[in-house]
Amino acid sequence: MGPEERIAAAVETRLGTFVKRAEQALMAEKADALRPFGLSVPQYAVMYALSVAPGCSGAQLARVCYVTPQSMASLLSTLESKKLIERRPSDVHAQVMVTKLTRSGHALLRKADAAALAVEARLSAAFTAEEEGRLRELLQRATDALPADG
Amino acid sequence: MGPEERIAAAVETRLGTFVKRAEQALMAEKADALRPFGLSVPQYAVMYALSVAPGCSGAQLARVCYVTPQSMASLLSTLESKKLIERRPSDVHAQVMVTKLTRSGHALLRKADAAALAVEARLSAAFTAEEEGRLRELLQRATDALPADG
DNA sequence: ACCAAGCTATCAGGGCTCTGATGTTAAGCA
DNA sequence: TGCTTAACATCAGAGCCCTGATAGCTTGGT
Numbered sequence: 002m003g004p005e006e007r008i009a010a011a012v013e014t015r016l017g018t019f020v021k022r023a024e025q026a027l028m029a030e031k032a033d034a035l036r037p038f039g040l041s042v043p044q045y046a047v048m049y050a051l052s053v054a055p056g057c058s059g060a061q062l063a064r065v066c067y068v069t070p071q072s073m074a075s076l077l078s079t080l081e082s083k084k085l086i087e088r089r090p091s092d093v094h095a096q097v098m099v100t101k102l103t104r105s106g107h108a109l110l111r112k113a114d115a116a117a118l119a120v121e122a123r124l125s126a127a128f129t130a131e132e133e134g135r136l137r138e139l140l141q142r143a144t145d146a147l148p149a150d151g
Numbered sequence: 152m153g154p155e156e157r158i159a160a161a162v163e164t165r166l167g168t169f170v171k172r173a174e175q176a177l178m179a180e181k182a183d184a185l186r187p188f189g190l191s192v193p194q195y196a197v198m199y200a201l202s203v204a205p206g207c208s209g210a211q212l213a214r215v216c217y218v219t220p221q222s223m224a225s226l227l228s229t230l231e232s233k234k235l236i237e238r239r240p241s242d243v244h245a246q247v248m249v250t251k252l253t254r255s256g257h258a259l260l261r262k263a264d265a266a267a268l269a270v271e272a273r274l275s276a277a278f279t280a281e282e283e284g285r286l287r288e289l290l291q292r293a294t295d296a297l298p299a300d301g
Numbered sequence: 302a303c304c305a306a307g308c309t310a311t312c313a314g315g316g317c318t319c320t321g322a323t324g325t326t327a328a329g330c331a
Numbered sequence: 332t333g334c335t336t337a338a339c340a341t342c343a344g345a346g347c348c349c350t351g352a353t354a355g356c357t358t359g360g361t
Contacts, residue, residue: 004203004204004206004207004211005204005211005214005215007203007204008200008203008204008207008215009215011199011203012199012200012215015271016271016274016275016283016286016287017177017181017270017271017274019286019287019290019291019294020170020174020177020290021174021177021178022217022290022294023170023174023290023291023293023294023297024170024171024173024174025217026293026294026297026298027167027170027171027293027297028171029297029298030297030298049161049162050158050162053154053157053158053161054154054155054158056154057154057158061154061155064155065155065158065159065162067171067175120167120297121165121166121167123296124166124167124296124297125166126296127292127293127295127296128289128292132289133166135285135289136166136169136289136290137166137169139278139282139285139286139289140169140170140172140173140286141169141173142277142278143173143176143177143274143278143286144169144172144173144176145277146273146274146277147173147176147177147179147180147270147273147274148176148179
């Protein structure tokens with residue numbers, strides 16, 4: 002057994018390895034699907050969130066996208082420079098920045114979303130409805146079980 | 152329903168969301184567990200691979216760690232500057248760099264590994280043996296199903 | 302012997318994410 | 332009213348990862 006096989010065998014004793022590999026494969030596919038539109042996966046995720054709930058603050062977007070406010074600020078800055086989103090101070094809280102998709106942002110998202118959904122469909126196609134439900138439940142349990150503060 | 156709940160509901164229709172969240176929770180926990188040792192998760196992964204198969208080339212390590220050779224070069228450079236690994240030209244191929252853990256690298260890995268295994272144990276504890284096997288099988292199927300070149 | 306393919310390493314550039322720290326504004330309470 | 336707490340935004344610094352491109356070495360087929 003060569004060194005690469007030996008490492009693979011050792012690493013596959015860990016359940017976490019399977020989670021990571023599935024996520025990596027998913028990210029790689031989504032990145033490939035979105036590249037033609039000039040969007041990264043995180044950029045697409047933000048735009049999708051904004052399409053569901055326009056006018057969010059950066060902090061709100063950070064929470065729903067599970068990233069830090071700093072990461073979100075970096076994403077929003079990039080998207081703003083591409084003219085895909087617009088930011089302006091909230092009427093209520095002068096220091097809160099309210100964010101919305103631009104017209105071209107909406108148009109791009111519509112096309113990018115189709116590509117992203119195609120990847121999701123490819124993933125779901127690997128499972129029966131019963132299996133997919135089971136997988137969701139198991140992954141949710143993993144997510145809930147992990148945090149140390151629990 | 153507030154904007155954050157609305158986005159959460161929309162996003163949870165996607166199976167991929169559950170994969171990503173589980174992976175994010177896992178990475179966060181491992182990062183916290185390894186922080187006291189001054190190691191990032193990718194750094195730990197490389198050192199672990201080297202402990203299983205000393206003398207690997209950068210390209211081999213890149214393959215088993217599922218990153219590009221460029222990413223691996225960056226990791227190895229950091230680890231070398233910390234004196235945790237040693238690199239020297241291969242006897243066989245002058246241009247191939249052979250990598251091994253240093254004495255202090257071995258010592259640090261032994262402690263870090265215990266912390267990483269504790270996280271894995273916490274994850275596994277959320278499942279019965281039968282459930283864990285099922286989860287592995289479903290994740291493997293997802294990983295296999297995704298690549299577009301298939 | 303030669304040339305093409307493949308593997309190795311590395312440089313350059315850009316994007317994402319995090320920790321840590323700072324300053325501002327809004328809301329709650331004594 | 333004034334203080335405290337919390338939430339928001341942002342700067343600074345660092346690590347990881349990717350795509351694209353360059354260059355040396357080795358192997359194998361012609």
